Amino acid sequence: MPTVTMTVNGKKVSGEVEARTLLVQFLRENLHLTGTHVGCDTSQCGACVVHINGDSAKSCSMLAVQAEGTEVTTIEGLANGDELHPMQAAFKEHHGLQCGFCTPGMVMSAVDLVKKKPKASEHEIREWLEGNICRCTGYHNIVKAIQHAQQTM
Amino acid sequence: MPDGGTGIGAAVKRVEDKRFLTGRGNYTDDINRPGQTYAYILRSPHAHAKINKIDTSAATSAPGIVAVFTGADMQVGSIPCGWQIHSKDGSPMHEPAHPPLAQGKVRCVGDQVAIVIADSYSQAKDAAEKIVVDYTPLPAVVDMSKALSGKTLVHDEIGTNLCYDWAIGDEALTDAAFAKAAHVTKIDIVNNRLIPNAMEPRAAIGEYDQATGEYTLYTTSQNPHVIRLLMGAFVLSIPEHKLRVVAPDVGGGFGSKIFHYAEEAIVTWASSRVRRPIKWTADRSEAFMSDAHGRDHVTHAELAMDSEGKFLALKVDTKANMGAYLSTFASSVPTYLYATLLAGVYTTPVIYCNVKAVFTNTIPVDAYRGAGRPEASYLLERLVDRAARELGLSQADIRRRNFIPTDAFPYQTPVALQYDSGNYTATLDSAQKAADVDGFAARRKASEARGKRRGLGYSTYVEACGIAPSAVVGSLGARAGLYESAEVRVHPTGSVTVFTGSHSHGQGHETTFAQLVSEKLGMPMENIEISHGDTNKVQFGMGTYGSRSLAVGGEAIVKALDKVIAKAKKIAAHIMEASDSDIEFKDGVFTVAGTDKTLPFGQVALTAYVPHNFPHQELEPGLDEKAFYDPLNFTFPGGCHICEVEVDPDTGVVTVERMTAVDDVGRVVNPMIVAGQIHGGLAQGIGQALLEGCVYDEDGQLLTGSYMDYTMPRADNLPSFSVGTETTLCTHNSLGVKGCGEVGAIGSPPSVINAVVDALWDLGVRDVKMPASPQVVWAAINSARPAAAAE
Amino acid sequence: MYAFDYHKPSSVADAIAVLKKADDGTFVAGGMTLIPTLKQRLAQPSDLIDLGGVKELVGITVSGNTVTIGAMTTHAAVAKSAEVAKAIPALAALAGGIGDPQVRNRGTIGGSVANNDPAADYPAACLALGATIKTDKREVKADDFFTGLFETDLAEDEVIVSVSFPTADKAAYMKFDNPASRYALVGVFVAKTAGGAKVAVTGAGQNGVFRVPEMEKALSANWSADAVAGLKVNAGTLNADIHASADYRAHLITVMAKRAVAAAG
Secondary structure, three states, X not given: OOEEEEEEOOEEXXXXXXXXXXXXXXXXXXXXXXOOOOOOOOOOOOOOEEEEOOEEXXXXXXXXXXXXXXXXXXXXXXXXXXXXXXXXXXXXXXXXXXXXXXXXHXXXXXXXXXXXXXXXXXXXXXXXXXXXOOOXXXXXXXXXXXXXXXHHO | OOOOOOOOOOOOOOOOHHHHHOOOOOEHHHOOOOOOXXXXXXXXXXOOEEEEEEEOHHHXXXXXXXXXXXXXXXXXXXXXXXXXXXXXXXXXXXOOOOOOOOOOEEOOOOOEEEEEEEOOHHHHHHXXXXXXXXXXXXXXXXXXXXXXXXXXXXXXXXXXXXXXEEEEEOHHHHHHHHHOOOEEEEEEEEEOOEOOOOOOOOEEEEEEEOOOOEEEEEEOOOOHHHHHHHHHHHHOOOOHHHEEEEOOEOOOOOOOOOOOOHHHHHHHHHHHHHOOOEEEEOOHHHHHOOOOEEOOEEEEEEEEEOOOOXXXXXXXXXXXXXXXXXXXXXXXXXXXOOHHHOOOOEOOOEEEEEEEXXXXXXOOEOOOOOOOHHHHHHHHHHHHHHHHHHHOOOHHHHHHOOEOOHHHOOEEOOOOOEEOOOOHHHHHHHHHHHOOHHHHHHHHHHHHHOXXXXXXXXXXXXXXXXXXXXXXXXXOOEOOOOOEEEEEEEOOOOOEEEXXXXXXXXXXXXXXXXXXXXXXXXXXXXXXXXXXXXXXXXOOOOOOOOOOHHHHHHHHHHHHHHHHHHHHHHHXXXXXXXXXXXXXXXXXXXXXXXXXXXXXXXXHHHHHHOOOOOOOOOOOOOOEEEEEEOOOOOEOOEEEEEEEEEEEOOOOEEEEEEEEEEEEOEOOOOHHHHHHHHHHHHHHHHHHHHHOOOXXXXXXXXXXXXXXXXXXXXXXXXXXXXXXXXXXXXXXXXXXXXXXXXHHHHHHHHHHHHHHHHHHHHHOOOOOOOOOOHHHHHHHHHHHHHHHHHO | OOOOEEEOOOOHHHXXXXXXXXXXXXXXXXXXXXXXXXXXXXXXXXXXXEHHHOHHHOOEEEEOOEEEEEOOOEHHHHHHOHHHHHHOHHHHHHHHOOOOHHHXXXXXXXXXXXXXXXXXXXXXXXXXXOOEEEEOOOEEEHHHHEEEOOEEOOOOOOOEEEEEEEOOOEEEEEEEEOOOOOOEEEEEEEEEEOOEEEEEEEOOEOOOOEEOHHHHHHHHHXXXXXXXXOOOOOHHHEOOOOOOOHHHHHHHHHHHHHHHHHHHO
């Protein structure tokens, strides 16, 4: 089995995996980072979004071996110790989550948005979220949270 | 309420958020048990087929395989239905067997055929491909009319596809009223079949302890005690004291996780055979073909009116799809959760409704957010909209002249329910203002200048929730009571754990319920823990559905809190050497009335557990009280939803420009959470109206089996919402609460379709079916144009 | 996913050598289509040869009237490229509308073109702009490259190196999304080029992306939305599914063509 090595949330990790192991499986099963979720099998729901070298990506649509040598950030690596990342804090402040299942991917995607388009309009925020499906919130408060984080990030 | 505002009415930020936001939630698939195996469920690719033979030999010897079981191995009880409906001739509904693993026949795509258990999920899936199932495909029946008239039977042994033929109301009186009507409006309506799609796919882990004979099931459930009862007593014959069901964090349910599913029984049963824990997690494609679907009604309805547009009578004929088997609450949805709501917010004096429930070779259909009530409100509000157009009345006028007046409560409808409170004029007035109805004409003009059409649609609705009084539902065929239970355990140092049977899977109970404690005991939130979802921790529970958590589960907590306070007062009286009746309790402090003698709650708690000087003759030590609350009536939230759409006539694209909802959900405990619940319901309602629809082909193949074909509402499909509340209190619970979980999904779909029809009425469009996808709207415009020209 | 062996060569030559040795190997570029396909067990390659390590395939160059995009350049990189936006703004806009942000961060032009999904966006741009697909062996005109549903002129052991787009006087792409998948239900790319107007349609054709000669003729004579308003593609050549009948697709092609011409200015 191939060995894969990458940096996850600032820590160098490696493991033996079958080549067919998805990055999300490696994170959840090998590293026990179960904050990254799997909500679909067609690369559409975005519950699995992590950052690869700073860009958001769907960890269900790439192999662990494809992440060899990269810097991966998952939802577990976003907060600074006990202090929530401004995007996490904004989601809490604006009730941008209910069941919490889509939340990790939603937050990771939103962080990438604010980095890439700090002044995105409501329309642009909604368009950016095309790859993140939430069934609980109707997106209303997610949009509000992201708008708040535009000020605090 | 303590300083900082954490009691009833405060928009307290959610206590559960931190774990979800930091990736520390604990969902079923996050749980790994020592020695765990992984299961893959082999499912039927056919909608209807006879199984001649299953050869598992190659699979059994594949790498990593622990065991393979088929229906021949798993001879257990049938998955039960929790509600018995009687047909109008008095005969009980047909209840065909529902085996967890197919017994010689499959009846829908996705039916469970075998379980493959291996050291890894990949190995299980690899081996499943080596199972050879010899099927003889049979003709499938998908369409309900064909199911009732044709020869293909889903269940040979019952000799019909008609599950029941049920009716409510007085048909003779209704017909008599129609005979005198000045005008009759008729409508044919399809309530489209939906696939719930909670974002967390279902999962289950079965575990057997050889030493104790105890089973544990971790499952994605809205009601673990109900699963324990149904699976333990009916399917697997495991006594409840040997069966623990844990529903940890659950990633949304919307009804689809109420029911007892085959996979739960299969992994629990198999865990004692392989003597290792077994984890099964659905992938999304599997969820599409194994989660119970929702809605799926076909209805003809007629409304009789006098010359002033006053409703005289309503007659409704509905066919409801049950799918291939009766799911847990399936039979109650198109009957007592649907037809009893057909009075709506109107004074219609006589109503008759006939419902035929039909078996088809499709996945079972059961409750999905709103469950029966969205079907009722959609039917009524489309009918009222059409009636107004036929009579030349405005949408507001026809409603106002038929509203149940505010002074008429309690109001007995002709279809069994008695509404306790409401003010439909207030919600309509408030919604019209919030929606800026006065400015609509100008906005329509602006749209038309850009080549677009604009429409405004109304829905004024009521629903019955807070499900439900046990005596009532029992008399109607429910096989369970629908109370809720709570335990308030005060710890020696004065902090509190509440055990509730109301599971939380997004609703924020851990916050809202803690607010009840904070209010009642004058205690900060951080001293309160809400525990739910584990049958070994929580005394009992009927679970979360039907917007019942606060109205029923919350009341049970209040009742237990009252018992705690009553006992604590006695202890305080003893300590302060006063009479019980002189003790007052406010903001966490006991006071002897008229004196400055006080005692904090924590001191009383400590005394209860360190009873060195305790009136043992009168009181037991400890401060830990349980309560069961059985409601006296349903609750009746209602309101007005106004939708404004713009339609691109060139493409058929409908854009929701404004969505306004003013709802009466009774007293609001946490306005932030209530608004969030309504937002989510609106999104699902708009989803039903414009985006979502389950499609089968004639052979029973599911054509919308993934997000590639089933349209989920996304952020750019929706506007920001305008939500508000107009409150009348529920009169029969102490909190005055009604429930808010389903109002968005119940009220909004007709407002959306009425808006689309309004936009296109002048083009000759009279009806647009759901989901009003671009293709559907374009086709409606196209087929209307010649008709309009002819008019 | 079925099991396979994984390779990550660092040059095109190595990639081809690995493929030749494999029983039934396949290249993977961004993997945005292939990985989901493998997850559904709809393909069973013996070897997966990841082009992600081949640095020579990444990059954008604009020289004279040609924009050349390396095969492993992501959609996000094309979308945010100031050079592309200046030379062929419609191409940058098209890249910025493919999939969702996460797909754009991983998906590549080479993968999209080689896969030739009948609902993909890039093939329409290639046809309408008259792109040249450069492989390790040769250069192929777009008109000769896309041969059918998921079919191209590419040999099994041939690797796309880059795609070169001539600039156009005017160009625009209008996509009508499939409401569920968000792929193109109909996408129309129009370009006013030195060699006349070109119109390419994706998402709709039974054989994948195609050009519309009648519209091209009309637009060559008169570059205006009105020129195509009365022209309709024969619905008999178009796809039908639960989201759109062939008639609806035919109608949308006209509407999107009109809107694209209007947007191109």
